[in-house]
Amino acid sequence: MAVSNTQVIFDNLYGIFTYLAIIVGVIVFALMAYLIIRYRAKNSSSDPEDTPRLGRIPTSRGHGRNVLITVTLSTFLLAILIITSFAAVDTLFPNNPPNATWCYSIAAYNQTQATGQSCPRLDVTGHQFYWVFTYPGARSYTNFFRVPVNTTVVLDVTSADVFHDFGIIQFKIKTDAIKGRTNTIWFIPYKTANYTIQCFELCGTGHVGMIATLNVMNVTAFQNWYGSEK
């Protein structure tokens, strides 16, 4: 079911979080349920010795030791989450994205491939209420774009007007599209198919229809399409 490298990284990390969440949740809820049933008031039982009573401040109780144990255990769990998150984010959103390779199949970029340089990044611009995708040479398309499978694609995302958010739903990546700023995301698609792009920040009446399609093609099909349109 792997559709892109980003989706695989997300699923793994989400799995770790959920695994721990279920363990912690089950322990906490089991403990609560047990205590509530075990210590439910019965008619025969009488109040504990230290029951707070009207007329005096109750004696304070509680061990710092227990708090310390709780905090230490939690810190340990949270440290795992922080470390795994950092590892994921270093790959997903590095300061310098990897070389783009989507153009290597195109004849005009033979030299780029030979020298191992990066292909140009694609520009994505959010407008009220559509997406414009621009390839080198100012070839631009509204609400859809195409890339070859198993290559690296780097996108520079910005906005022409208000605050949008560019998300490729199945790839589990998104970034804000903000006028005056450029945010970069990258991915390697693993499967030829159509994927849904949607705006994730309420941007006005029309936001609901701000949907685009990413068409991941096999390399030959992409070559033909890219070459046929000038």
Add this chain to the structure above:
Amino acid sequence: MSQLSRIGTVVKSDPMSQDIFPPRVKRWLFTTNHKEVGILYLVTSLFFFVAAGLLALTMRTQLSVPNNNVLTETLYNQFVTVHGLLMIFWVLSPFAFGFANYILPLQIGARDLAFPRLNAMSYWFYLFSGVAIIMSFIFGAPDLGWTLYSPQTAFQFTPTIGLNVGAAALILITVSITMSSVNFLVTMFKMRAPGMKLRNMPVFPWAILVTIFMMLYAFPSFLAAVLLLYVDRAFGTFYFSSIQGGALLWDNVFWFFGHPEVYIVLFPAIGVIADVIPTFTRRPLYGSKYVIGSMIAAAVISFIVWGHHMFVTGIGLTSTKLYTVTTIAVSLPFDVMVIAMIETLIKARIKLKAAALFALGAIALFVIGGITGVYLASVALDHALRGTYFVVAHFHYIMVGASIMGLIAGLYYWFPKLTGRMYNETVAKIHFVVSFIGFNILYFPMFLLLDMPRRIQTYAPDTGWGPLNSLATIGGFIFGGAQVLLFLNLFLSQRRGPPSGPNPWDGWTLEWSLPSPVPAHDFDTIPSIAEDGTYRFGNGPGYPNGLAHIDDSKVGNGLAYSHLEGMSPWPLVMAFAAFLFFLGLSIGQPSSPTPVSYKPFWPLIADGTILGVISLYGYSRERFSVHEESHVESWPFREVPNVKLGIWTFLGAEVIFFGVLIGAYFFVRTNSATWPAVGELFSIRNGFAMTLVLLTSSLTAIMALASAKIGSRNGLIAGLLATFGLGASFLYIKATEWIELGTHGVFLVASGLPATSYFITTGTHGVHVVAGMCMTVYLLANTLKGRYTKGDHDAIEHFGLYWHFVDIVWVFLFPLFYLI
């Protein structure tokens, strides 16, 4: 009788408040009593709860199936926005502050809040702000989400004046909240019963105290942000629509407020839960000092986590990692709180009354909300989850699951205290079960909708989101329907329920020592806490079981203890004046020929101003004395009178306010490629002259105070006149400078960020100078009547504090605008 004057007594008879309205109406309109105000808060917040809930149910109906068309997209977006705003500002906090008003003074053994009239004014500002936000539907309600992201708030993208009305509502409620924070802070630091040391306070007052500190430092940031937004729309400036400021400036100032705000609406509920659990488990709260310490820690950390709302704005890998760590770290103090509540259950004797059920249920839901919050704290996961229903599910588990459920626990817990009657326990338990099940059917499916964008009006069938949405909608109607049980139960019970007696739950906090409902004057004599922790009620004998002694002959119709004591019409009138003023500022015509801004509606502004001046006059003329008890606990502010502490607190909030304005200036300046050189636009000489004039006026203010202290009336008059004159000179130089810059024609308020930031920042400061000058006029008038020179010079001193603050702000503005 002197001890009763705390309640506040209007000695002078006022025709307006005596003749027109019958006592029953007067009691609610003109009250300054904390208990009446508390009930007003509760009832009003529940009204808004129903309103916002109905908006939510309509949205759930729209979303129940794909391609649905119950609501148009515009209407849906308006509902999304107003639902969020209402719930956060007009429901959660005011609900909690209803309890804080009624219960908190009793719990710390005070007879009222420090400033009863100010408290009434907070309420009326709250009510009218709520009227404004609902009214915004008439003018096209805000439709861009409660977060009001820029630049969509700019006039060119949102020309409807409904957004102005919404912004006006937000300004009014911020004023209300700031007044409340000052009031509660002074009350809690200065009016605790003897022996009620901070460490003896129950957790609920502690939670409110921590909440107030967060409010005091978060809301000024919000006020500054909304003010700049207002200016952008009214004058066509570009703080938030330029690419130099714009989206990220708004994000920063909004979320600097926004994250603490989450804890502001959460902590009071945790305080309620921490009061309810010990009562119904019959054991003291486990590790209560660790719970309180954790709250303080979480409050502090809440101010350094706002970046996690900006993970995908492109603020850089290092920043996002830092915010991941701080945000994940903030879960540790919450761990401690939850564990402490659970450990309290060990060896307890748990009575599962409705209040206890809601408290325990709230903890369980809080655990789910907290754990899923850790997901969102991770920058890596947030790249996928941002803006999806996963986020919606998470924060509803916190805000509805923990906050609303916790506050409903409080409603059942204190209902007998508020009304003197018991509710129907069986119906209440059914209410809990149905609510809890309905809640989870409503919100849990949303965790699974982690691909679905939030705030969309509809979705296509092939997304596969239909079934989970249908399920959530069913849950929504179960949860919403359950609340009918709550309202019916409480409404019928407050009329016909069996009498509750003073302490139906066998609680330990001081409010249970009083009759239910609590008599107007609260305590006959203020209580005290002995060294061994036992309560004492003055010299009179307390009843057995820790009940306070109440002289029955004085309860009820006795004039001295009547609910009609301490009435003032002015809080209501002043709030209404402010409402008119801001409404006038908000509704008007777009300016022509190029509609980049709109023209305000001047007649309403004039009405509001006139009414405001009248009510200020009435307010200050009214003889409303609040007697300060001696021998109360006031660590660490023993030597500071109430009003002075109030002013210090207020100035603390002002520091944040100006800090944000100056911060915004820095932000746009560092993001701008070019900026006018030093001396190019402003004459340094002018700036220097203004600095000199203002600093001298600080000196004359000190002289005025010194003269008042030694009883020299002439010296005082001279000092005040000189201060007024210097203030006027400052404004004169400022005005000539403004006119000069304006006549060049190239440097108008809307001619670019250097101009905007200059005019707005120094303009706001100028308004503060004008306010100070008005104070000197008021002080002069009273001086001529012979006041302030007979040892009653407090007012001069308070004015001095304010004036020095205004001068200090200029000391910062001068170099920032003129010299660098």
